[in-house]
Amino acid sequence: MRRLPKPTDDPVDIVTTCANSYEQSRTQGRKTRLLSALALVGRASIDYEQAAISSQLHALPRTNNTGLATADDMINAYKTKFVGGPCKAIYQRLIMAAPHGRCPLCGSRIVSTLDHHLPKEHYPSYTLIPINLVPACRDCNSNKLSAMPTNSDQETIHPYFDDFDADTWLHADIVQTQPPVIVYSVKAPPSWNTLKRKRAENHLKVLRLTKYFTTCAGGLLAEIKEQITVEGQRAGADGVRRFLQDSANSRRAIARNTWEIAAFVAMSESVWFCTVGYQLIS
Numbered sequence: 001m002r003r004l005p006k007p008t009d010d011p012v013d014i015v016t017t018c019a020n021s022y023e024q025s026r027t028q029g030r031k032t033r034l035l036s037a038l039a040l041v042g043r044a045s046i047d048y049e050q051a052a053i054s055s056q057l058h059a060l061p062r063t064n065n066t067g068l069a070t071a072d073d074m075i076n077a078y079k080t081k082f083v084g085g086p087c088k089a090i091y092q093r094l095i096m097a098a099p100h101g102r103c104p105l106c107g108s109r110i111v112s113t114l115d116h117h118l119p120k121e122h123y124p125s126y127t128l129i130p131i132n133l134v135p136a137c138r139d140c141n142s143n144k145l146s147a148m149p150t151n152s153d154q155e156t157i158h159p160y161f162d163d164f165d166a167d168t169w170l171h172a173d174i175v176q177t178q179p180p181v182i183v184y185s186v187k188a189p190p191s192w193n194t195l196k197r198k199r200a201e202n203h204l205k206v207l208r209l210t211k212y213f214t215t216c217a218g219g220l221l222a223e224i225k226e227q228i229t230v231e232g233q234r235a236g237a238d239g240v241r242r243f244l245q246d247s248a249n250s251r252r253a254i255a256r257n258t259w260e261i262a263a264f265v266a267m268s269e270s271v272w273f274c275t276v277g278y279q280l281i282s
């Protein structure tokens with residue numbers, strides 16, 4: 001949901017550093033195999049970039065394509081040399097790249113890990129390629145694991161390659177119930193093609209974000225109940241509407257498509273909510 005600057009770290013340098021830090025005699029085989037894979041890793045990184053730009057990441061080979069270096073070599077190097085070894089500083093810098101520590105996939109929860117955009121268990125060739133490593137919260141990371149895109153429509157938003165921040169597309173509606181409920185969907189701007197709309201919809205679906213956002217919005221309603229009631233008593237529906245509009249506007253400086261902004265916009269644009277609905281918040 002939020003774009004991040006693409007890392008510029010060279011994956012060949014990373015694999016070289018990881019390989020050379022296997023110093024014990026029993027790990028020399030792993031070291032030799034990783035060093036033999038440098039050219040293939042460089043090639044895989046170029047292929048990845050070209051595929052990501054054209055929504056073709058799903059078409060990259062799932063079989064290990066790093067020559068003598070096995071999938072286990074790549075994953076072992078990631079776990080022991082990248083997360084906590086000689087490349088730890090790169091790992092930590094990539095995690096810290098998310099503004100305010102917010103997960104770029106949901107735009108809400110706190111970053112706690114690096115997500116392999118193409119899962120390392122299924123795409124071992126890209127395990128140590130920085131442009132495949134995205135800071136993420138634990139929930140987005142685990143929800144994404146089960147999804148294996150088979151066409152462009154099914155690819156989730158890639159924060160390093162996809163620009164979904166330029167337009168407002170996360171939409172909310174008020175369900176006129178007691179208490180009111182806020183539900184979320186994609187409202188694609190006219191400039192979008194079908195693929196972009198489907199990818200946004202799929203992103204919300206795969207990461208189970210509509211339900212999560214509705215839950216968050218329920219908490220928001222409870223939080224603002226007292227203040228909104230005061231505004232209603234003081235200035236009626238116009239006062240309620242102004243409070244909601246101001247609340248949306250004050251949050252736009254940070255990001256455009258957040259569940260919170262969409263909720264405030266939906267509330268402010270609902271005549272029912274500004275006259276009756278706000279009094280039904282429990």
Ligand SMILES: [Zn+2]
Pocket residue numbers: 103104105106107108109136137138139140141
């Ligand atoms: Zn997240």
